Amino acid sequence: MDNTCFAVASIGKLMFAQFFELVNDFYNNGLSSNLSGGRNPSLDYGFKGVEIAMATYCSELQFLANSVTNHVQSAEQHNQHVNSLGLTLSRKTAEAIDVLKLMSSTYLVVLCQAIDLRHLEENLRMTVKSAVS
16 A cells, blocks of 8 residues: 555656646746736736645645555554554555545646637637738
């Protein structure tokens, strides 16, 4: 279960890296900063709050990915050591999966916004091209 939780945290970290490149205007190939769709990007914060939430989700996933095996307490007259951690690990993994679901849904919303902005840009380009020619 430790490895499953590590894998979930790694997926979340990769998703956050892709998300960061999508909302950052230095890396998103001409989309507006923070994917703001307003007329004045300096007044529209776009997905700035969502970026903060995604960073928080990623940090929480990294926290949940910490190993439980160094907190072993012996039980049943010192006959049961590692077996007693199965429930704890499965609960932590389920919690990590819930956080990953939040990240995935947030990422999908941002992807839809990016596609919509790119579509608007393409429509404007075609309109200008037809008006000029």
